Amino acid sequence: MLIQELGGNAIPSTVHDNVNNQNNDGQTSHELHVFSFESITIATSNFSTENKLGEGGFGPVYKGKLPDGREIAIKRLSKSSGQGLLEFMNEVILIAKLQHTNLIRLLGFCIQEEENMLIYEYMPNKNLDIFLFDPTKKYILNWKTRFNIIEGIAQGLVYLHKYSRLRIVHRDLKASNILLDEEMNPKISDFGLARIFGLKESEENTNKVVGTYGYMSPEYAMNDVVSIKTDVFSFGVLLLEIVSGKKNNSRYHSDHPLNLIEYAWKLWNEGKDLELIDPTILDDSCSLYEVSRCIHVGLLCVQDQATDRPTMLNVVFMLSNETLQLSPPKQPVFFINTFVEEIPISEIKPESCSVNNVTVSVMTPR
Numbered sequence: 001m002l003i004q005e006l007g008g009n010a011i012p013s014t015v016h017d018n019v020n021n022q023n024n025d026g027q028t029s030h031e032l033h034v035f036s037f038e039s040i041t042i043a044t045s046n047f048s049t050e051n052k053l054g055e056g057g058f059g060p061v062y063k064g065k066l067p068d069g070r071e072i073a074i075k076r077l078s079k080s081s082g083q084g085l086l087e088f089m090n091e092v093i094l095i096a097k098l099q100h101t102n103l104i105r106l107l108g109f110c111i112q113e114e115e116n117m118l119i120y121e122y123m124p125n126k127n128l129d130i131f132l133f134d135p136t137k138k139y140i141l142n143w144k145t146r147f148n149i150i151e152g153i154a155q156g157l158v159y160l161h162k163y164s165r166l167r168i169v170h171r172d173l174k175a176s177n178i179l180l181d182e183e184m185n186p187k188i189s190d191f192g193l194a195r196i197f198g199l200k201e202s203e204e205n206t207n208k209v210v211g212t213y214g215y216m217s218p219e220y221a222m223n224d225v226v227s228i229k230t231d232v233f234s235f236g237v238l239l240l241e242i243v244s245g246k247k248n249n250s251r252y253h254s255d256h257p258l259n260l261i262e263y264a265w266k267l268w269n270e271g272k273d274l275e276l277i278d279p280t281i282l283d284d285s286c287s288l289y290e291v292s293r294c295i296h297v298g299l300l301c302v303q304d305q306a307t308d309r310p311t312m313l314n315v316v317f318m319l320s321n322e323t324l325q326l327s328p329p330k331q332p333v334f335f336i337n338t339f340v341e342e343i344p345i346s347e348i349k350p351e352s353c354s355v356n357n358v359t360v361s362v363m364t365p366r
């Protein structure tokens with residue numbers, strides 16, 4: 001991996017060592033820029049409010065413009081995130097090694113005294129959440145675009161789970177973590193929360209819990225068990241949200257307080273699954289067969305038992321191979337038993353979930 005220094009920033013030698021060690025593992029070599037704080041300050045007009053793109057659980061994100069005209073996004077990690085230099089460097093190395101058309105690309109990093117920043121390629125259409133759940137913007141997402149987004153996310157996850165050499169579980173997959181380029185192609189973001197798995201390990205208990213309410217699988221929400229099937233569950237929720245234009249952490253159905261998963265399963269079981277479709281996608285280009293198959297695949301992904309869920313590779317196969325017979329999805333039990341009464345979030349697992357995009361996380365050193 002080639003590191004280029006922009007602007008003469010003072011980098012601790014361990015940073016160089018850590019990054020350079022990655023040269024030995026046979027990964028594709030590419031450039032990772034070290035940005036000076038000065039260059040970032042200029043690019044963001046001194047971190048002006050106009051350049052602020054938003055704020056996530058790890059701090060604010062700013063838009064910047066480099067002298068050559070390139071646009072960038074700067075994630076300014078809050079000092080209170082508990083992230084030390086080592087964790088930061090792990091994240092940098094991890095992300096920089098991941099290269100796939102459906103993953104956001106890390107261009108470099110900046111270290112200023114106690115403060116760490118990640119520099120990404122800029123995504124002009126921001127994220128999926130902004131379009132999907134906005135009554136005026138959702139029209140921009142026709143079915144063809146939505147299907148392309150679904151397929152892209154699935155491909156990105158297959159890469160993370162299977163082909164990236166490291167087995168990576170994202171753990172916080174959700175609509176706001178799907179960034180969109182100028183052509184509305186999806187790029188999965190936020191790998192700061194991902195965890196590297198040893199090749200032989202398939203799942204583990206972890207005391208570092210990060211995730212978002214509505215997207216967390218039962219075994220993760222209740223027992224902190226993480227595996228690639230945790231992401232499959234979140235992908236299933238995302239798929240149902242993309243098809244329906246509805247959020248999973250809301251209640252649907254007038255008589256019973258069903259969440260999106262329960263509602264989708266009920267409709268599917270009654271042979272009325274197409275009632276789930278967001279009416280805004282119903283035009284001539286919309287293949288109802290394709291939509292129906294997506295709902296079916298989504299329901300297979302959100303099954304309570306991790307072992308019942310397909311792998312992301314299977315998901316890609318199911319989405320692309322129309323003749324493949326799909327098994328019936330099992331009825332969701334977990335949500336009926338635990339969430340049907342509006343249990344206050346604080347009573348479920350206050351330290352490990354988020355509501356309305358505010359993620360609350362327990363961060364302990366690795």
Ligand SMILES: Nc1ncnc2c1ncn2[C@@H]1O[C@H](COP(=O)(O)OP(=O)(O)OP(=O)(O)O)[C@@H](O)[C@H]1O
Pocket residue numbers: 053054055056057058059060061073075104120121122123124126127172176177179189190354357358359
């Ligand atoms: N590379 C990027 N290009 C354009 N916008 C971005 C980029 N990265 C992040 N953003 C935007 O910045 C905002 C904050 O993003 P961030 O990933 O920090 O938080 P989040 O995903 O909204 O929340 P959480 O931290 O809970 O996952 C979001 O609106 C996101 O769309």
